[in-house]
Amino acid sequence: MVNPLAIKGIVGKTPLLVRLLFIIFVIVFVIGIVIHALEPEAFPTLFDGIWWAIVTISTVGYGDFVPYTLIGRLLGIVLIMSGVGFMTFYVTTLAATTIKSRNAYLEGKLHMTDKDHHIIIGWNERSRHAIDRLLEANENTTIVLIDETLEELPSTYRRVHFVRGNSTEDAILQQANVREAASVLITAKHQGSEFSADSRSILTTLAVKSINPHVYTVVEILTEGQIVNATRAGADEVVESTALTGAVLTNGLLHHNMSKILDRLLTEGEKKQLFFYPIPEGMIGKTFDDYFQSLYESDEGLAIGLKRVDRIHLYPPKNMLLLSGDEVALLVRTESHL
Structure with a gap:
């Protein structure tokens, strides 16, 4: 019945x-x-x-x-x-x-249902720049912006899914569907002291990793002393923006126009792009110099460094042997990616 x-x-x-x-x-x-x-x-x-x-x-x-x-x-x-x-x-x-x-x-009240999206936390010039670059690289990229200061999503970013709220709260992170996200960028909030800004970023990292321990998380830190804490919280990559900006400014003073070179290396819109590429199977066991010469002769790119596990070797020794799992830092032309 x-x-x-x-x-x-x-x-x-x-x-x-x-x-x-x-x-x-x-x-x-x-x-x-x-x-x-x-x-x-x-x-x-x-x-x-x-x-x-x-x-x-x-x-x-x-x-x-x-x-x-x-x-x-x-x-x-x-x-x-x-x-x-x-x-x-x-x-x-x-x-x-x-x-x-x-x-x-x-107004940022809808739940995100897509998967493999990028989540950017905090609305500022760095996050605006990141959104622009991601969309330039791939216009079909799905981006979620989390911020508690915006009343509503800016009209120029209608392709971005907006979630309004505190990024340290599980409910807000779940609304952004962090469980199925591909990556998370946590930007520092430049309000109050640098210590409080870093504390908030670390707390957000803990909240993100508690929901999705496997999501690749990039965290902006303002003070050098908090880098270790951000790493302990689960950050996969920590960017000390204050030191990085200071280094660029100092190099601009000591070596004029050096900042322009660094900017062009990291700008997606240029004809050349710097990125990591796995070592081809045929090159495993050979020296860095062998791979360097083969790339240069074939005009496929310029090798400037090597990534082994979590360590970066910039301009490594010529006789350094290439191992399985290594990645080379390549400067390539965007129209001829490997």
Whole structure:
């Protein structure tokens, strides 16, 4: 025996738009059957009756089918009085739902459902730059921005999914679907002391890693003393932005235009790009100089360093043997990636 409370629970969980559409469908179908049975000459087929009901309930009124009997016309009046009300309510509810969903999207209240996306935490010039570069590299990249200071997503970034809230809270991270994200960038909040900014970044790292221990996480740290704590919290890569910026500025003073070279090396839009590439199987066991020469002669790129586990060897010795799992830092032309 069917439990009425169970049916009521199912109906209660069904979205209002679906329920309205179902009611309209039932009204159209029943009226179509009845009018076909009452006036078979005016409505030769069942579909003709249903067609007339749809045209009438939507207030289009083509006039290709018209009831002639008193009962048929009374049925038409009932359809207009009841059905049109449901139809109007459905249309207005649909419009209201659409507007509500759009506002929720702009205000950062919608849940992210995509997978393998990039999450950027904090709205500032660094995060803006990161978003621009990611979209330039791949316009189909899915990006989620988490920030608690923005009222709504800026109009120039409609392709970015916005989540408004505190990034240290599990509910906000789950709304951004961090469990299925490909990577997370945590930028420092330049408000208050540098220590408090770093503490917040480390706390956010802990929250991210507690939900998804495997997501690659890049964390911006302002003070050198907090780098070890960020690493302990689970950060896969820590960028000490203050020291990095200071080094670039100092090199600009000592060696004029050095900052321009560094900028061009790391800018996606340039014709050359710096990135890591796995050592080809045929080069394992050979020296770094062998691989360097083969790349240079084939014009495939310029090897400037080697990554082994977590250690970077910049300009390694020529006789350094290449091992399985090594990655070479290559400067390549963007139109000829390996």
